[in-house]
Amino acid sequence: MKTDVQINKSEKSYLFRFNKHVYVYLISVLLASLFWFLNALEKTYFVLVHFPVTYTGIPAGKMVLNELPPQVKIQISGKGFNLLPITLLNKNNKLSIDFSQVKFNKKSEEIYRISASDLIEQVKNEIPSNVKINTLNPDTIFLHLNEKYSKTVPVKPLFHAVFKDQFSFSDTLKITPSHIKLYGPKKELDKINALYTDSFYIEYPEKKLTVNIGLQNISGHLELETNKVEIVIPIEKLTEKKIRVPVQAINLPDTIQIKTFPQWIELSLLVPLSKYDAIDESQIELTVDYLDYSEKKKSRLLVKVQKKPEFVIINHTKPEKVEFIVKRK
Structure with missing residues (x-):
């Protein structure tokens, strides 16, 4: 037992001497590095x-x-x-x-x-x-x-919509802002007449949509007041409405009159439910073209839609062509 204690003391003494040598070596290395670093900084x-x-x-x-x-x-x-x-x-x-x-x-x-x-x-x-x-x-x-010049141009949306039967736009799209101011050299501004949105796609919508969309990049040195717009797309279910609309002749010489048979055309329309009572014949313009007779010698004239609200779909026209009599004044 005594021998074991003596061996342990001997080991501790050896370890102490070894650690002391290591510490001295490390300090020497650190001091040498420091002197080298200080000497290097003088260069x-x-x-x-x-x-x-x-x-x-x-x-x-x-x-x-x-x-x-x-x-x-x-x-x-x-x-x-x-x-x-x-x-x-x-x-x-x-x-x-x-x-x-x-x-x-x-x-x-x-x-x-x-x-x-x-x-x-x-x-x-x-x-x-x-x-x-x-x-x-x-x-x-x-x-x-x-x-730096400025110019204000309209924003035009680029999108494709696919609707279910009996669904469509119920009014014009609302774009905010509808016009955007551009800044830049006059030569470049003169080439821009409108800004277009990035293209997007909507499929089978059944109610109003709000889309936040960026604008297409424009080349050159032009700066935009903003590069994003909000588009409100009103969508509703459509219903059928029938109305009668008079036919008008266009491109008539001053000495000529045309009388059509019939003079009124029956239209079958698809209109938004909310606009049903607001739609009447005054908002739709139907015409026949005298040039179809004078130049193409047609015996019946095709009825064409010259004007209608954007959100109204003409489902059927009766009749699609009319007979006529040409009279001189």
């Missing part, structure tokens, strides 16, 4: 850093036509001590160019440039004075300005 280095750029102060009534660089790559040099904060705190590196404060070097009527010297002055405000700026990429920022 001169060349470093490439990225400075994100934000732009403000665009002149009123003007717009930028070219793509401005989102960042400037800068090669700097200096002692490691001085470069360390810049490289370690790289997220804080940034440039802010205020066009209202920059003195432009005019190149042409609409193109301006921010020179390397202007950029260097901006960078100097962000780095220590004992750090040297060697190169910038880009070393010049070009600004292409143009007059």
Whole structure:
């Protein structure tokens, strides 16, 4: 038993001496590394850093036509001590160019440039004075300005709808906003007469729908007041309604009269339930064309629908063609 105790004490003494040597070795390594690091920081280095750029102060009534660089790559040099904060705190590196404060070097009527010297002055405000700026990429920022004009155009929906029997639109679509203002160069605005929605599809709807939809992309340098619209699509069940509508002749010479037989046409309509009582013959216009007789020598004239409410479907026309008598005045 005594022998066992002596062996344990011997082992503990050995472990203590071993751990002491390890600690001394580690401390020596750390001190050597520290001295090496401090010595390294005394040397001169060349470093490439990225400075994100934000732009403000665009002149009123003007717009930028070219793509401005989102960042400037800068090669700097200096002692490691001085470069360390810049490289370690790289997220804080940034440039802010205020066009209202920059003195432009005019190149042409609409193109301006921010020179390397202007950029260097901006960078100097962000780095220590004992750090040297060697190169910038880009070393010049070009600004292409143009007059900003505006134009308001209608929005037109692009969609396809499939309905169940006896269902359809019950009124005109309501688009909000129905018109959108565009901003940009006059030449580009002159080419735009309407904005179109992204296409969408509705299948077998039975009640009013509300759709929020984006607008199709437009090329060039145009800016939109908004790029989304809301479309309210009124949908109802339809019911049949029969009415009688008079026929009118069109394209008549001043010396000619036409009398049709019959003079009134019976129409079978499909109308929304909510609009049933509001629909009458005054909202529908039926015509026959004198040119069908004078040029094509037809003996019966086709009855054509010239006008009707958008939400009314003409299911049947009786008769579809009429006989007629031509009279001179």
